[in-house]
Amino acid sequence: MHSDDFFDLVDRLAIADRIESASEVIGDFTRAWGLHNVAYAALNMPAPGAAPRPLLSVTYSPEWQKHYAQSGYVDLDPIVRAGLGGILPIDWAEIDRGDPIIRKFFGEALELDVGANGLSIPIRGRTGEFALFSVTSDQSESDWRAMKRELIRDLMVVAFNFHAAALRACGAEEEPATHLPLREASCLRWKALGKTDDEIGRILGISPHTVRFHLESARARLQTANTTHTVAKALAVGLINMSYEPSHLIPKKRR
CATH class of the missing domain: 1.10.10.10 (Winged helix-like DNA-binding domain superfamily/Winged helix DNA-binding domain)
Structure with missing residues (x-):
């Protein structure tokens, strides 16, 4: 993605105050990178307007969303567990699949059009909220490896800006800017x-x-x-x- 286009996209995210408008920007990011799906889930949003259940914005198929809920996968999702336990980007390919239940999870995700490859960015806010921003791709393993390093850099910037937009949409106060020399x-x-x-x-x-x-x-x-x-x-x-x-x-x- 050309740097000028990318930072235009970041500027648009910076003024988004609704999940819908932020999601439109993310759609442009997804198309520019040739990605398949994007998902954002947040817990404990620090705002009066935040719903007690998770705040979600996903492009996964309705079939996967229904199957995920009916199977109780929120309690065993290895990507969510990895995000809760760390602060670094999560490459889905590096998640241990020795457990048959985890292999089944990824197999069903692939079958229901989630995507062959994935990256997730864990986000922790100053008041205890937690969010996970994920993208998926159907590229070949070699193509995915080639683009992944550059994608992670852009993805982290986009993920944190999307989370800031979600906070604004919920009515949360912006984090005060810290001075940088x-x-x-x-x-x-x-x-x-x-x-x-x-x-x-x-x-x-x-x-x-x-x-x-x-x-x-x-x-x-x-x-x-x-x-x-x-x-x-x-x-x-x-x-x-x-x-x-x-x-x-x-x-x-x-x-």
């Missing part, structure tokens, strides 16, 4: 644009080691799991401006 924000901005530490260092006239220092400092400041998570959160709460880089941060070329 200009250099940290600049390094995160270039990371969001896909630059390596070495490339960022050359752009800003600093060493790759200093770039990593600023990224780690931002990660600690925002209490995130890794750099991708830091970029996603910084975008979600408006701490980096993708269309503007302060000119004084970029060293002038010598004549």
Whole structure:
């Protein structure tokens, strides 16, 4: 997905205040990446308008949704369990399928058009809410492996922005933006644009080691799991401006 199109999509998510409008944006993301399904489920949403049952937005077939509910899969879903037990992206292919019940779960999911491959992003909010944002694909195993690394980066940004839209839709207050020093924000901005530490260092006239220092400092400041998570959160709460880089941060070329 072209970076300009991607950040236009993120900007649209940032102003969405209804699940329906946010879901329309996610539909564009899904088509751009050639994905098959997308699902968002949230628990304990911190808002007066939040329903006592999970908040759901899914494109799975009605047959799978009905079968999932009737089979009581919410209590044994290995993807949900992995999300509740960790903070990192979940590649469905890496989930242990030694248990016959888990093999049956994935077999039925494939049969009912969920998708052959999947990635899920666990999200934990400041007031105890938990959400899981998932996408699936019917690509071949080799094609899926080839696109997965880049997809995870974009998916984390989209997942956190969709969750922020869901909070707004429920009437929750936005998380106050934490101040980021200009250099940290600049390094995160270039990371969001896909630059390596070495490339960022050359752009800003600093060493790759200093770039990593600023990224780690931002990660600690925002209490995130890794750099991708830091970029996603910084975008979600408006701490980096993708269309503007302060000119004084970029060293002038010598004549």
